[in-house]
Amino acid sequence: MRRLLTGLTVTLLLLLNTLILIGPLLLIAMGKFLLPGTALKAACSRGVMWVAETWAEINKIIFACILPTQWDIRCPVELRKTTSYLVISNHQSWVDIPALIQAFNRKTPYFKFFLKQQLIWIPFLGLAFWALDYPFMRRYSKAYLEKHPERKGEDLAITRRACEKFKDLPVTIVNYLEGTRCTRAKQIQQQSPYKYLLKPKAGGMAFVLAALGEQLDAVLDVTVVYPGDKVPGFWALISGQVPRVIVDIQTYPLDPALWQGDYQNDEQFRQWMQEWVSQLWRDKDARIYAIRGELQPR
Numbered sequence: 001m002r003r004l005l006t007g008l009t010v011t012l013l014l015l016l017n018t019l020i021l022i023g024p025l026l027l028i029a030m031g032k033f034l035l036p037g038t039a040l041k042a043a044c045s046r047g048v049m050w051v052a053e054t055w056a057e058i059n060k061i062i063f064a065c066i067l068p069t070q071w072d073i074r075c076p077v078e079l080r081k082t083t084s085y086l087v088i089s090n091h092q093s094w095v096d097i098p099a100l101i102q103a104f105n106r107k108t109p110y111f112k113f114f115l116k117q118q119l120i121w122i123p124f125l126g127l128a129f130w131a132l133d134y135p136f137m138r139r140y141s142k143a144y145l146e147k148h149p150e151r152k153g154e155d156l157a158i159t160r161r162a163c164e165k166f167k168d169l170p171v172t173i174v175n176y177l178e179g180t181r182c183t184r185a186k187q188i189q190q191q192s193p194y195k196y197l198l199k200p201k202a203g204g205m206a207f208v209l210a211a212l213g214e215q216l217d218a219v220l221d222v223t224v225v226y227p228g229d230k231v232p233g234f235w236a237l238i239s240g241q242v243p244r245v246i247v248d249i250q251t252y253p254l255d256p257a258l259w260q261g262d263y264q265n266d267e268q269f270r271q272w273m274q275e276w277v278s279q280l281w282r283d284k285d286a287r288i289y290a291i292r293g294e295l296q297p298r
Contacts, residue, residue, distance in 0.1 A: 006066060007239030013062045014238075017055060025051040026124060029131030045169075048131045049110050056105040063098070069242050071102040075249040079107040084170045084215055086208065086254070087111060089222035090197055090284060091176040092183075094234040095245065099224050103247045104172065108220075111172040114208065133165050135211075166215050173216070175208055177201055177277065183231075194281060196288040202270075202277040206263035213259025221250040223284050225291045246291055 025048055032044035063069060079085075085108055089096065104111055114137045120126040129136075177200035180186065192198050209216075225246040226232055232242045258276070261269030 003239040003241060007235060010062060010066055010238040013066075014059060017058045017062070021051055021055045021058075022124070022128075025055075025128055025131070029127050032131050033127075044131070045133060048128075052132055053106055053110055056101045056110075059098070060102060060105065063102075067238070067240050067242075069237065069240075070244045071099070072244060072246045073103050073249070074247065075103070075251075077251050079104070079220075081107070081109055082170050083217050084109065084166070085172045085218055085220045086212075086216045087172060087174045087220045087222055088177055088205065088280070089174065090224060090288075091178050091181050092224065092226070092231045093181060095226070095232055095237045095242065096224050098237065099245050099247050100174065100222070102245075103222070103249065108172045109170040111174045113174050137207075166212065171212075171215065172220075173208060173212060175205055177205055177281070179204065194285040197281055197285050200277050200281045202274040203263060205277060206258075206270075206273050209254075209259035210263065213254070213256070216254055219252040219254055221252060221280065221284065223248040223250075223287050223291070225288055227292075227295045248287060248291060250287075 028044050028047040028051065032041050032048065035041060035044065087100070087104070089100070100111060110132070112132065112134050115129060115134050116137065120130060120136055178198040179201050180198070182196070182198045186192075186198055187194075190199055225248065226242070227244050227246070236242055258273070261273070263270050263273055
């Protein structure tokens with residue numbers, strides 16, 4: 001009963017926070033869409049970002065006041081809102097999103113995900129995503145490009161145009177290299193060589209770097225670890241059943257070589273990029289093993 005009441009209370013407060021702030025966000029978004037001039041549109045962009053960060057910060061306060069969860073954020077360097085980052089993270093649960101908010105909100109530029117172009121047509125949400133400058137991308141499948149070779153490179157050109165707005169603004173781009181939440185069943189299905197991770201998809205990272213590489217300053221390699229044998233879901237979090245979440249952040253400089261090659265057409269560069277990502281993932285798997293070892297009773 002206590003867990004049920006905790007979960008319902010947190011759900012109600014999160015919903016109330018969203019309903020209160022979605023109005024100002026959409027109003028400013030409409031202003032950004034309708035008002036003339038780059039200065040007014042830029043002001044609207046800052047306003048929308050402030051609303052989104054406020055929404056996230058209030059959610060953090062709700063969690064801190066009601067839930068017993070300890071957010072163990074481990075970051076050896078000071079994060080800055082004036083720096084552009086590429087965040088890569090393992091992905092296990094919907095709890096990963098609140099973990100990123102705990103680690104980065106108002107410490108780095110408000111983070112963004114690359115979204116499928118179709119999401120722009122979702123009522124209200126599409127407008128909010130557009131106003132928040134989330135880059136909408138179109139990816140053509142390999143089979144489609146074989147039938148329509150004239151479209152080769154068009155998806156990257158579209159994404160680069162969508163990212164032009166970041167040229168004069170710091171940005172944090174989040175990329176889940178596994179492409180889906182990691183489960184034991186998925187590990188077995190794809191014969192993953194990692195103990196705690198799925199195989200990473202280097203192509204997704206190469207696509208992001210090709211579109212944004214020159215504008216990014218550093219890689220934030222995020223490793224989220226949940227103590228215990230079971231990965232908690234979002235209900236477990238908001239009902240007070242998650243005592244601790246560890247967010248380990250490693251910082252790496254971005255090697256310009258990572259975005260100066262042609263991943264799609266250059267076999268040598270593609271192999272080099274895949275090995276670079278695989279080494280990153282081997283290090284992450286070892287880091288998770290070490291962190292979980294710390295948590296074992298002595």
